[in-house]
Amino acid sequence: MTVRDRTPRIVIFDSGVGSLSIGAEIHALLPSLDLLYVMDRGGFPYGLWQEQALVEHICQKVHEVLRAQSADMLVMACNSASTAVLPALREQLSIPVVGVVPAIKPAAAHSRSRVIGLLATPGTVARPYTAKLIADFAPDCCVIPVGSAELAPAVEALFWHGDDAPQVWRGIAEQFHCHPRAAEMDTVVLACTHFPLVKDQLARQLPKLAWIDSGQAIARRVQQLLLDQGWQPTPVPGRQFLRLLGAREPSEVLSQRLGERGIVLSGH
Known part of the structure; x- marks a missing residue:
């Protein structure tokens, strides 16, 4: 089954809440997509990692997420990580990988x-x-x-x-x-x-x-990649989920902010 026949699922991956800024732009432009926000709390902040160690860490975590949850596209929602890890992810994954660069x-x-x-x-x-x-x-x-x-x-x-x-x-x-x-x-x-x-x-x-910032440009890139695969938007609203790595559950404050955005905690 291709994205022509079902709701595409996009994984938005970051070390923390930065995924929310990118996801907000994607959801605003493409509200019928399912979005999975991944916050790698155990890796925060990516900007302080040595490059090779960061590449190995992110690749491991991305594979961990995708084994538990299939996806049609990965958005690496971090400037610090994108330039380092995109080549490795694109080589290892069969789905499109979108990165973020300074605007x-x-x-x-x-x-x-x-x-x-x-x-x-x-x-x-x-x-x-x-x-x-x-x-x-x-x-x-x-x-x-x-x-x-x-x-x-x-x-x-x-x-x-x-x-x-x-x-x-x-x-x-x-x-x-x-x-x-x-x-x-x-x-x-x-x-x-x-x-x-x-x-x-x-x-x-x-x-x-x-x-x-790069948020709207990333949303347009996601849209174009899906259209190239034959996807057509529908009026049915998509769902938004959060998966935490390195933390069991969001704080009360974060839960409220997620609720305001219509994001619920994933069971995976």
Whole structure:
């Protein structure tokens, strides 16, 4: 049976709640899909792993998930992991694998001042792949990089425990303001899937900026891959499930946030 004949199931894989930002865009564009959000709590945060160890860890966990739950597509919803692990996953899996990369290209297209902020994990800021994206798609732009090791954990704490971290949001703004061309910056790339979840908090610290992430582009890519396989959307709404790795169950705070999104805990 192909995706022509049934509801496709998409696995959205991340070390934490970053999968929610990508899944929200996929669900908004393609509400008839079944989505399985996988949070690899035991691996969080991916940005601090050595590359080869990360590849081995994620491949093992992905195979573990797919043995328990068949899927039609895998979305690796993490910038830090995507550039490292996508080649191995695509070699090992028979289903399409979609990765997330920093949205440098749309940010450069949007910016009028040609001064762009890049907010990412330290690993993503340092990767040669990111430098190549800038060289290819924003060669005439001044890109101000801020590599934060604190922001993704702060987002996790907010979604799991309700812990607000105004000092972290302020700290991001202060790091951008240290750059001599910060006043010219008109666009910021959110190059970690956790970061769109606190876009409002960041925007209060850095107002009047455009905040650009990869979520909508990923949703369109998923749509195109399914259409290429002959899938046609239906009016029947899809289901959304969560599977936790390295944790038994979501906290009360996270359960409430999941419920607001129509996501239920998977039995697998």
